[in-house]
Amino acid sequence: MFKTEEMEINLGPQHPSTHGVLRVKLHLDGETIVRCTPMIGYLHRGVEKICENKTFFQGQVWTDRTDYVASVSNNLGWAEGVEKLFGITVPRRAHYIRTMLTELNRITSHLLWLGTHALDIGAMTVFLYAFREREEILSMFEAFCGARLTTTAFRIGGLREDIPPGFEKQVRAFQARFLDCLDEYEILLTENRIWKKRTVGVALLNAEDAIALGVTGPVLRAAGSTYDIRKAFPYAAYAEMDFQVATKNEGDTYARYLVRLEEMRQAHRIINQCLDGLPEGPVMAKLPKVLKSEVNEIYHAIEAPKGELGYYFIGEKGGVNPYRMHIRAPSFINLQALSKMVEGRLLADVIAAIGTLDVVLGEVDR
Amino acid sequence: MTPMTPTLTQYLVISLLQIIVVMGFVMTLVPLLTFAERKVIAYVQVRLGATRVAGGLWGAQRGRTHKSRTFTGGLNGLMWYLGRVPVFSILRGLPMFIADALKLLTKEDIVPVEADKAVFVLSPALAMVAAFTVFAAISFAPGALFHFPANFPLLGGLPFNGFLTDLNVGLLFILGVASVGVYGIVLGAWASNSKYPLLGGLRSAAQIVSYEVPLTLSLLVPVVLTGSLNFNEMSTRMATDVPVNAVVGIFRTLLMFVGFFVYTTCGFAETNRTPFDLAEAENELVAGFHTEYSGMKFSFYFLAEYASMITVSALAAAFFLGGHYLLPFGLQGFLHIGGWWGGPHIIFFLLKIFFLLFVFLWVRATVPRYRYDQLMNVGWKFLIPYTLVMFVIAALLRYAA
Amino acid sequence: MASSLLRTLIPFDIYGGMKLTGKYFGKVLRQANRGVKRTHVVVEYPEVPTTLMPRFRGRLQMIKDEQGEIKCVCCMACEKICPTQVITIEKGKKEGRKTPYPTRYDFEMERCIFCEFCVESCGFDSIILNHQFELASYNREDFSHALEGEFQNMFGITPVSHYSVASED
Numbered sequence: 001m002f003k004t005e006e007m008e009i010n011l012g013p014q015h016p017s018t019h020g021v022l023r024v025k026l027h028l029d030g031e032t033i034v035r036c037t038p039m040i041g042y043l044h045r046g047v048e049k050i051c052e053n054k055t056f057f058q059g060q061v062w063t064d065r066t067d068y069v070a071s072v073s074n075n076l077g078w079a080e081g082v083e084k085l086f087g088i089t090v091p092r093r094a095h096y097i098r099t100m101l102t103e104l105n106r107i108t109s110h111l112l113w114l115g116t117h118a119l120d121i122g123a124m125t126v127f128l129y130a131f132r133e134r135e136e137i138l139s140m141f142e143a144f145c146g147a148r149l150t151t152t153a154f155r156i157g158g159l160r161e162d163i164p165p166g167f168e169k170q171v172r173a174f175q176a177r178f179l180d181c182l183d184e185y186e187i188l189l190t191e192n193r194i195w196k197k198r199t200v201g202v203a204l205l206n207a208e209d210a211i212a213l214g215v216t217g218p219v220l221r222a223a224g225s226t227y228d229i230r231k232a233f234p235y236a237a238y239a240e241m242d243f244q245v246a247t248k249n250e251g252d253t254y255a256r257y258l259v260r261l262e263e264m265r266q267a268h269r270i271i272n273q274c275l276d277g278l279p280e281g282p283v284m285a286k287l288p289k290v291l292k293s294e295v296n297e298i299y300h301a302i303e304a305p306k307g308e309l310g311y312y313f314i315g316e317k318g319g320v321n322p323y324r325m326h327i328r329a330p331s332f333i334n335l336q337a338l339s340k341m342v343e344g345r346l347l348a349d350v351i352a353a354i355g356t357l358d359v360v361l362g363e364v365d366r
Numbered sequence: 367m368t369p370m371t372p373t374l375t376q377y378l379v380i381s382l383l384q385i386i387v388v389m390g391f392v393m394t395l396v397p398l399l400t401f402a403e404r405k406v407i408a409y410v411q412v413r414l415g416a417t418r419v420a421g422g423l424w425g426a427q428r429g430r431t432h433k434s435r436t437f438t439g440g441l442n443g444l445m446w447y448l449g450r451v452p453v454f455s456i457l458r459g460l461p462m463f464i465a466d467a468l469k470l471l472t473k474e475d476i477v478p479v480e481a482d483k484a485v486f487v488l489s490p491a492l493a494m495v496a497a498f499t500v501f502a503a504i505s506f507a508p509g510a511l512f513h514f515p516a517n518f519p520l521l522g523g524l525p526f527n528g529f530l531t532d533l534n535v536g537l538l539f540i541l542g543v544a545s546v547g548v549y550g551i552v553l554g555a556w557a558s559n560s561k562y563p564l565l566g567g568l569r570s571a572a573q574i575v576s577y578e579v580p581l582t583l584s585l586l587v588p589v590v591l592t593g594s595l596n597f598n599e600m601s602t603r604m605a606t607d608v609p610v611n612a613v614v615g616i617f618r619t620l621l622m623f624v625g626f627f628v629y630t631t632c633g634f635a636e637t638n639r640t641p642f643d644l645a646e647a648e649n650e651l652v653a654g655f656h657t658e659y660s661g662m663k664f665s666f667y668f669l670a671e672y673a674s675m676i677t678v679s680a681l682a683a684a685f686f687l688g689g690h691y692l693l694p695f696g697l698q699g700f701l702h703i704g705g706w707w708g709g710p711h712i713i714f715f716l717l718k719i720f721f722l723l724f725v726f727l728w729v730r731a732t733v734p735r736y737r738y739d740q741l742m743n744v745g746w747k748f749l750i751p752y753t754l755v756m757f758v759i760a761a762l763l764r765y766a767a
Numbered sequence: 768m769a770s771s772l773l774r775t776l777i778p779f780d781i782y783g784g785m786k787l788t789g790k791y792f793g794k795v796l797r798q799a800n801r802g803v804k805r806t807h808v809v810v811e812y813p814e815v816p817t818t819l820m821p822r823f824r825g826r827l828q829m830i831k832d833e834q835g836e837i838k839c840v841c842c843m844a845c846e847k848i849c850p851t852q853v854i855t856i857e858k859g860k861k862e863g864r865k866t867p868y869p870t871r872y873d874f875e876m877e878r879c880i881f882c883e884f885c886v887e888s889c890g891f892d893s894i895i896l897n898h899q900f901e902l903a904s905y906n907r908e909d910f911s912h913a914l915e916g917e918f919q920n921m922f923g924i925t926p927v928s929h930y931s932v933a934s935e936d
Contacts, residue, residue, distance in 0.1 A: 193780050
């Protein structure tokens with residue numbers, strides 16, 4: 001008597017919780033997801049192509065604008081990738097400062113994820129508490145390199161300038177209270193029955209699927225893997241740092257939440273070690289006047305807050321620009337897991353899944 | 367003085383005055399509540415909330431500089447200095463609610479082309495009428511607020527009651543009319559002929575129908591304990607009944623304590639507030655059932671939601687928190703308080719309502735949102751058995767008494 | 768069993784969160800905008816000026832030396848290094864000056880990304896990024912800066928932000 005059909009609904013590109021311009025095409029049976037297709041490209045700027053026409057020095061400003069909530073990590077990946085291409089050795093002090101800033105950046109990225117993820121699930125207040133701390137770190141970035149978001153923090157061969165006076169005090173003051181702030185978020189969320197109901201067992205992704213899909217970062221580690229590039233292929237000063245890789249075995253949204261909180265605690269530890277063991281010395285290596293590449297190709301990956309961020313460079317003879325540059329963007333590859341996570345689940349789980357994948361559309365679309 | 371029986375004219379005039387007073391109260395409380403919502407949530411989130419009104423209320427004003435500070439209009443300058451005053455600094459940004467109301471009134475009213483126009487226009491009105499009619503049976507003060515002076519024209523010597531009607535089935539009336547409100551939401555969502563409102567409306571229908579049951583069951587506890595459906599009698603007897611012995615009294619207080627939380631939980635669901643605001647669920651369904659509404663029609667839904675918040679608070683205050691008496695949970699019957707504090711006063715009732723409204727906002731700022739199926743589970747598997755047990759205990763207490 | 772049932776029935780977990788948010792509500796209510804000790808994090812921006820870090824990267828500005836001469840010697844380093852090509856320089860000569868003199872130094876702020884590469888590349892310290900951040904404007908022309916012209920001042924502080932609230936008189 002009645003005709004039933006699937007409802008097709010567009011979640012985004014203008015939607016309060018798709019974190020930018022992600023469009024997810026959903027086929028719904030009632031509220032159950034039958035099919036889920038992420039549609040991307042609304043923020044495509046052709047960063048890779050632009051970078052082919054810019055020198056190695058200039059290209060860094062575009063990495064600020066891929067994953068714009070973790071621009072320091074992107075800067076690090078670019079700078080280290082180019083250094084690898086040219087065989088430049090960076091002074092140890094520069095490595096330490098780079099590590100410290102990158103870990104601070106990991107905290108800002110995770111705080112932004114925590115705030116927006118909680119906001120998506122309905123807890124409004126965590127967002128503002130998380131941003132309170134994020135603001136402090138952003139003002140540290142402002143003190144270090146003059147910008148809060150598009151940092152352009154590093155230079156090929158080291159740093160542009162040493163840390164400014166008063167910076168260490170600023171960081172230590174933040175370090176002193178950050179663990180208490182983390183406890184505050186935990187009071188609001190970790191044991192909360194509604195938070196647990198919304199996250200435990202939601203958006204499941206086991207390690208096998210995660211590896212098959214190429215998923216990296218906290219999403220992979222929450223599924224039981226211990227793959228962390230900081231440990232597996234240490235870069236910057238990570239080989240000298242003492243920290244643990246946070247893992248969980250459940251592979252659900254709640255496990256990812258706990259893994260990211262633990263990563264913030266580990267980042268806190270690493271920053272303290274960087275501050276305590278900061279070596280003296282120069283922050284910039286000796287560089288030739290113009291960087292001219294040989295026929296050469298390298299891949300350099302770092303552990304960005306969202307996963308494995310890789311830069312692939314191909315040089316040509318005497319070229320001042322990369323012949324080809326490719327970014328292995330963690331958000332882009334992690335987003336593949338969305339369909340796997342939500343099919344057969346409810347509409348509200350899509351929101352939780354997008355939140356827990358921590359995608360930044362600037363990086364997905366590049 | 368023997369109570370006078372008013373003539374029909376007198377009756378109608380007094381009723382009209384009472385309606386104006388009650389509606390005036392509700393209609394001022396609702397915008398103030400939106401302002402309070404801004405402020406409470408802002409303060410919880412270590413912000414300041416609205417502290418200024420863009421450009422002043424009378425058109426755009428140029429900023430002016432005073433002692434090296436620049437203000438964006440005279441009114442905002444005033445509010446800046448208000449910010450120095452300890453407690454009254456919460457009143458900064460108060461003109462915002464007038465600005466909000468003006469914005470909603472003057473905004474373009476869009477009716478989607480594909481919408482069912484008649485239903486689309488009618489359903490917000492239905493929601494609002496249902497939410498406001500409920501106040502007919504709510505008693506803000508048990509007896510007369512005051513008597514008109516004897517020399518008052520037409521109404522001399524007549525009482526001005528703190529309630530509109532003293533229905534002997536008041537509770538049934540409240541529950542019945544309040545549940546009409548869901549039609550406003552469902553019809554509006556359906557008439558929008560759009561996907562997000564449809565999902566929101568369906569969620570809302572299922573949610574409100576499910577939560578009507580535990581809500582009504584939890585209200586059966588006072589009904590059984592007092593054996594009445596009259597609002598005034600129930601609230602007075604719930605507050606002041608002297609228990610036959612201590613054991614009954616303790617159980618009665620405990621029951622009311624638990625019943626208060628169960629009722630408030632259901633009330634949150636009934637009014638579509640966080641953690642049960644699935645019908646709107648901003649982060650999932652954009653704006654839920656009122657996605658396609660704008661301007662005045664949207665504000666009707668808005669008024670209805672906040673008015674039903676006041677209703678739920680009023681019922682909880684009346685039946686569980688001691689109503690017009692000072693002490694909550696029936697403690698008034700144990701502890702005999704003399705003098706002014708012992709008597710029924712409208713101010714106690716209003717304070718309790720305001721506190722409960724604050725709790726609504728406080729909870730909204732704290733907890734996440736349930737998922738649709740979990741909401742149903744909480745309703746059917748948790749709250750309904752809970753209320754049934756309470757109902758049985760209430761019946762036993764009634765038997766013991 | 769009993770304790771887990773009790774935990775289900777009585778929401779201690781939510782109570783903890785409510786206590787935390789209530790604590791913040793009380794604190795902010797008492798300290799809202801009272802100056803010295805404050806819990807809230809709001810900067811009431813147009814009334815209270817923002818503090819910037821010394822290295823803040825604002826708008827590009829040319830500086831002059833003590834004699835009032837433009838320090839720029841047209842080495843074109845900034846023009847070359849600029850990732851978005853917002854700087855255009857024309858080399859020229861001036862009476863009584865040995866080094867080249869820029870007859871034209873255009874700065875298109877619409878495309879500028881404030882990366883400070885130009886300042887870094889300048890070997891003569893003739894340009895800086897100043898601390899100006901209120902750069903919005905109603906006119907497109909206001910974003911084009913040059914050596915000469917009414918609103919096209921490469922030396923001044925606020926050719927554009929006279930539209931911002933904080934600088935209104």
